[in-house]
Structure formats: structure tokens, C-alpha cells
């Protein structure tokens with residue numbers, strides 16, 4: 001029986017471990033903290049469960065839905081009730097464009113000069129959109145969206161890594177950027193809600209995964225260093241899966257695999273914080289699912305999710321607002337104490353939405369190195385990582401093929417396949 005060590009019990013490590021266990025391997029998961037889940041974390045606040053990290057998933061991809069069904073959780077998936085988000089800019093709230101791809105609108109007025117595009121090239125989404133649609137579209141549509149997904153500015157995110165389908169349309173000779181966006185949107189045949197969430201938070205999924213892996217997960221078991229031969233904390237393994245964030249992978253591999261450590265360590269990650277505010281029942285919030293903040297505003301917050309309005313009152317009782325703060329290179333706010341961060345979140349909520357009520361409860365969650373950022377050249381860095389990965393070691397995580405939970409599950413399942421393929425190949 002093949003023995004495999006999985007380092008990291010976030011969603012990537014848990015899913016890899018589950019698939020390997022189902023394939024007959026003896027799996028041990030080493031987790032440095034005292035809990036499973038990594039960036040998935042639910043907490044109790046004012047009698048209800050709220051997610052303090054990721055709160056949703058893309059429902060139009062199959063991975064989370066399939067896993068939930070396999071684990072008997074299909075009936076626990078909820079969808080947004082249908083309100084749209086708004087953008088806060090210069091003192092006002094504006095509806096977010098309906099037909100858009102990562103904030104790039106399909107219907108905006110574009111400069112009339114022909115699109116100059118060198119097939120195969122890579123640029124930041126900010127540079128591409130600014131050239132065709134102007135700075136305002138970057139600041140009011142693309143930046144606010146990328147602030148949420150990647151915790152980064154549009155100028156820091158690679159077109160080719162973040163939106164490969166759009167890059168392919170441009171490579172194929174699209175006549176304009178908006179035509180390329182329209183073509184990508186038109187290819188999607190998926191219907192139904194775009195997003196989903198677990199009724200009682202991601203903890204439901206984590207509990208179900210941990211139950212499947214009972215006896216195989218070691219908590220408070222950090223792996224400080226990885227050496228060839230695969231002896232970890234006193235045990236020998238045939239194979240190792242590294243499912244830790246890139247900065248941790250760089251630390252663990254620094255001595256024995258310096259080339260790999262350099263390549264992985266070059267991937268930046270953004271620090272962010274989530275402040276959850278439960279407001280008194282009397283507070284009325286605007287009729288949006290959330291509010292994204294445009295660039296160059298005086299606010300520190302980058303987004304407000306109006307959770308009760310988004311998911312419906314039966315899943316999130318009481319007006320609850322989730323305030324997101326921090327972006328790549330802009331994260332000093334995380335070093336403040338909890339009360340100061342809550343004060344900043346409340347002041348921003350007053351500026352953007354006019355809400356002055358004192359919250360019934362409030363909680364702060366800091367995420368250092370929370371989200372890996374796919375800066376231009378990201379795909380070259382992944383190729384370097386692939387070339388520097390020694391036999392017997394497989395890497396997975398949010399820095400490979402999408403930061404979302406669904407993408408992490410897909411990559412984790414592929415990582416398990418790679419472990420098994422390598423076994424078959426001897």
C-alpha cells in the first residue's frame with residue numbers, strides 16, 4: 001500500500017487526501033494549526049454561524065456541488081436571492097454592469113482604433129482595459145472586482161492567468177476587447193445561480209471531509225522542512241503532497257530544493273481582513289447584494305457584502321455586513337488591534353451606505369498571505385515550479401489554476417491523480 005503525506009489541511013489538502021484514501025493509499029495529513037480548513041473558517045457570532053474567510057463558491061462549476069452531493073450535503077446548498085451588487089464611487093452607489101467578465105463590460109463604448117494584440121503575449125488586466133475602455137472602467141468596474149477575487153489591483157493581475165478564455169479570444173483575432181468578452185460570455189451555456197454557499201457555513205463541508213479522513217489528520221503538526229527521501233516528523237512516506245500556501249512551501253523547501261523554493265516564493269500573496277458586523281434589526285440596508293468600492297476613494301474597505309440581502313434572511317438572520325479590507329501591497333490596517341479595525345470598517349460603512357448604528361456584535365479575522373496574486377508572468381512561474389519539482393513530490397493549492405474553492409478542488413483532484421499516475425508508472 002502506497003503511503004502518502006499531505007502537508008496542509010485546507011480544502012486543497014483535504015480533497016487530495018480524500019481522493020488518495022479512496023484510491024487505497026495510506027494517507028497522513030499534517031496540519032500546522034489546531035483546526036482543518038485553512039482559509040475556510042466558520043465562527044459563531046450572535047447565535048449564528050458566519051464565514052470568516054471564503055463564504056461562497058462558483059456554482060456554475062461542478063466541483064463543490066459534486067463534492068457536497070457525495071458527502072450528503074446537497075440539500076444544504078443555498079443560493080443568493082437575486083439582488084445585484086453596486087459600486088461605490090465619489091459619494092454615490094451605481095449598479096454594477098450586468099454583462100461583464102471580471103468587471104470588464106461586454107457592452108461599453110470602446111476606443112475606435114483597431115485592437116493591437118500580439119498573440120501569446122501577457123499584460124495586466126488594468127493595462128488592457130485602460131487602453132481600450134479608459135481609466136474609469138478600470139477604477140469603477142475591474143479594480144473593485146479584482147479587489148474581491150484576488151485582493152489586488154487590476155494592474156497587478158495577469159490577463160493570461162486570470163482570464164485564459166479571454167486571452168484565447170484575443171489570440172484568435174477578436175476585433176475588440178468588448179467583442180472578446182461578449183464571445184466568452186456567449187460560450188457559457190450554464191444556467192441557474194452563479195454562486196452558492198453552505199447554509200451553516202463552510203464548517204459543514206469541513207466537518208464532512210474530516211469525518212471521511214478520521215484518524216488520518218494530525219493537527220498542531222507543522223512540517224518545518226522537506227528533505228529528499230520523504231521522512232516527516234519521524235515517519236517515512238512513498239510520496240508527499242504539498243498543499244500549503246506558496247510562502248510556506250518556499251520556507252519548507254528552501255534548504256533541500258532551493259530552485260523550487262525560489263520559483264514558488266516569487267508568487268506574491270495579499271494580506272486581507274474580514275470584519276463581520278451584526279447590526280440591530282431596525283437597520284435598513286440598500287437594496288443590493290453588496291457594494292464594491294471603486295479605486296481612489298477615501299475608504300479603507302474594498303467591499304461590503306450585505307449578507308442578509310444577498311443570501312436571504314432565513315440563512316443569515318439580522319442585518320449582517322461583511323466588510324473586506326486589504327489588498328496586495330496595501331495591508332497596514334491588519335497590524336492595528338481588533339477594535340481599531342472594527343472602527344475603520346464602521347466609519348467606511350457610514351461613508352458608503354450611511355449606516356451609523358452600533359453593531360450588536362462584531363468580529364475580525366486577519367488573513368496574512370490570504371490570497372495568491374496571479375501577476376503578469378504567472379504562467380512562466382508555474383512552468384518553473386513544474387521543472388523544479390522532484391519526483392515523488394506533488395504540489396497543489398490556490399496558486400495554480402484559480403483561487404476559488406471550486407478551482408482548488410479541481411486542482412486537488414488532479415494532484416491526487418498525479419500521485420496515482422506516478423505510482424502506476426513506478
Ligand SMILES: Cc1cc2nc3c(=O)[nH]c(=O)nc-3n(C[C@H](O)[C@H](O)[C@H](O)COP(=O)(O)OP(=O)(O)OC[C@H]3O[C@@H](n4cnc5c(N)ncnc54)[C@H](O)[C@@H]3O)c2cc1C
Nearest residue numbers: 008010011012032038039054055056223248370398404405
Ligand atoms: C478573505 C478571503 C475570502 C475568500 N472568499 C472566497 C469566496 O467567497 N469564494 C471562493 O471560492 N474562494 C474564496 N477565497 C479563496 C479560497 O478560500 C482559498 O483560495 C482556498 O480556501 C485556499 O485553500 P488551500 O487549501 O489551497 O490553502 P489554505 O486554505 O491556505 O490551506 C493551507 C493549509 O496548510 C497549512 N500549513 C501551512 N504551512 C504548513 C506546514 N509547514 N505544515 C503543515 N501545515 C501547513 C495551513 O495552516 C492551512 O491550513 C477567499 C480567500 C480569502 C483569504
